[in-house]
Amino acid sequence: MGGVRKPFLEIAGVPILERALRPFLADPRVVAVVVALGSDDVAAPPPWLAGLDARVRLVEGGTSRTDSVRRALAALPADLDVIAVHDAARPFVSAGVIDQCVALAAGGTGAVAGCPAVDTIKRLGPDGRVVETPDRATLWHAQTPQAFPAAALRRAYADPGASGTDDAAMVEALGVPVVMVDAGARNFKVTHPDDVAVAEAWLVDPDRGSGAAPP
Numbered sequence: 001m002g003g004v005r006k007p008f009l010e011i012a013g014v015p016i017l018e019r020a021l022r023p024f025l026a027d028p029r030v031v032a033v034v035v036a037l038g039s040d041d042v043a044a045p046p047p048w049l050a051g052l053d054a055r056v057r058l059v060e061g062g063t064s065r066t067d068s069v070r071r072a073l074a075a076l077p078a079d080l081d082v083i084a085v086h087d088a089a090r091p092f093v094s095a096g097v098i099d100q101c102v103a104l105a106a107g108g109t110g111a112v113a114g115c116p117a118v119d120t121i122k123r124l125g126p127d128g129r130v131v132e133t134p135d136r137a138t139l140w141h142a143q144t145p146q147a148f149p150a151a152a153l154r155r156a157y158a159d160p161g162a163s164g165t166d167d168a169a170m171v172e173a174l175g176v177p178v179v180m181v182d183a184g185a186r187n188f189k190v191t192h193p194d195d196v197a198v199a200e201a202w203l204v205d206p207d208r209g210s211g212a213a214p215p
Helices: 016-025 039-043 065-074 095-106 150-156 167-172 193-204
Strands: 033-037 056-060 082-085 110-116 130-132 140-149 178-182
Touching (some): 016 095, 033 065, 039 056, 065 082, 082 095, 095 110, 095 178, 110 167, 140 150, 140 167, 150 167, 167 178
Parallel strands (some): 033 056, 110 178
Antiparallel strands (some): 082 140
């Protein structure tokens, strides 16, 4: 995004991070939310974030996503039943998807929001040649939130050397079952400048494209 603090970018006048937090803060079951930020932003957060909700705590993130999640976990209350991890740059997660993920985690199963792959996926060898074309019917794009029984997620992060491309990969390594929850294509991650324009277009016309309307 050209060095801009992506979570603070505005979509239709509302910061992306605030949009990502809203459906969680609207859920009365949520007792604490920890946001991992850069050191400068923790020291001097924007006023809208500092006064957003008493349940929101800010911590300094680490050098990787794994380190940031580990620091956020340490700032959460110790007596939680379920912990969900969500990307600050996914502003359109729905309350329904959060509810499904939390319900599964409360029952002892990990849950990952995502959507089925619609493109054919190729696996390449070191020389760039295609070595396999996996069956698309079995492939999903992993998104967030990813929700887990709190004890399982804490156990996955207990090893200071443990890391993974997402939280589910670390919990899966413990043998904890993890299932996918269809969140649709609109639960996308704002990654490129063009994504901001797409998000604003969806807000203006919720019926455009596929998937559920953003909150």
